[in-house]
Amino acid sequence: MTGHDELPAAARTRRLEERLIAAGLSSDDEIDEFLTKLYANASPVNGARMAARAWTDPAFRGLLLAEGNAAAAELGFSVPPPDRHGYQLRVVANTDQVHNVIVCTLCSCYPVSLLGPSPGWYKSFAYRSRTVREPRAVLAEFGVALPEGVQISVWDSTSEARYMVLPARPAGTGALGEDRLAGLVTRNGLIGTALV
C-alpha cells in the first residue's frame, strides 16, 4: 500500500476532500465557494496598511493591539470571528526589547485574509519545528540579525487565534505618509521573519 504522505500535496488534498464529500460533510461547491472567498481579497497589502495606520495613529495602534478584528473592520477588511469560519486576530508589536515571530507547529494556521496565501516555507516541517526551538538561528537564515539584548517571542498558532506581527517603524521615516509607509511593510515583516 502506498502511504498517502508519499503523494504530492495536491493529490493528498484531493483525497481528503473526496473523503469529506463521501462522508456527507462537505461538497465540491461548498469547498470551491469557501476557497474563492478566502483568497478573493487576501493580500499582504492589507496587513501592510494596518501596520502603516498603526504607526501614524496611536488610537488605531491601541485598537489593533487590543481588538484586532475591530481594527481590521475600521480599515474595511472583513475578518469574521471563529464561530463564523473566521479567526480572532491578535497583533503582537515589535519593540526595542522584543522581536515577535509567528509559527503554527501543528499545521499552517495563518491570517490569510490579511497576509495573502502563506509561503511554502511557512508550511515546511523545518520552519515549524525549528522556530520554536532555535528562533535566533532560523531568523539569521532569513537575514535577520537581532542585537543580543533583544528577546525573541515566538507565537505558536494552536487555536482559533491568528497572529500578525506589527513591525517597528523604521527610523528616518517621520516625513512619510501612510501610503509610502505601507509600501515599506513586507509579508515577512508581518510574520516576523524580516525587519522593516
Added chain:
Amino acid sequence: MTYPAGTRVRVRAFDPDHHTRMPRYVRGQAGEVVAALGRWPLPDDSARGITPPRVQTCYAVRFSAADLWGSGDHTVTVDLWESYLDRA
C-alpha cells in the same frame, strides 16, 4: 475565566489517541497565562463528532525556552484550552 493573566499553570500529562491541539512539546510544562482569548469549542470533542462539544476558555500561555528545551533565551507562547491545564 479560571486563570487570569499572570497565573502559573501546568499542561497536563496528556497523550490521547484522538485529535488534540495541545502540542506535544509543552506536555507537562509550566508556563504563565498571558491572556484569556475566548470561549471556543474544544477541538478534541469537535474532531470526534461529539455534539455538543465542550466549550471552554482558551488561554495564551507563555513558556521559557530553557524550560522547554533546556537551553535558549526566547519564549514560546501557545494557545491552550482550559482542560489541557492545571494551576501550577
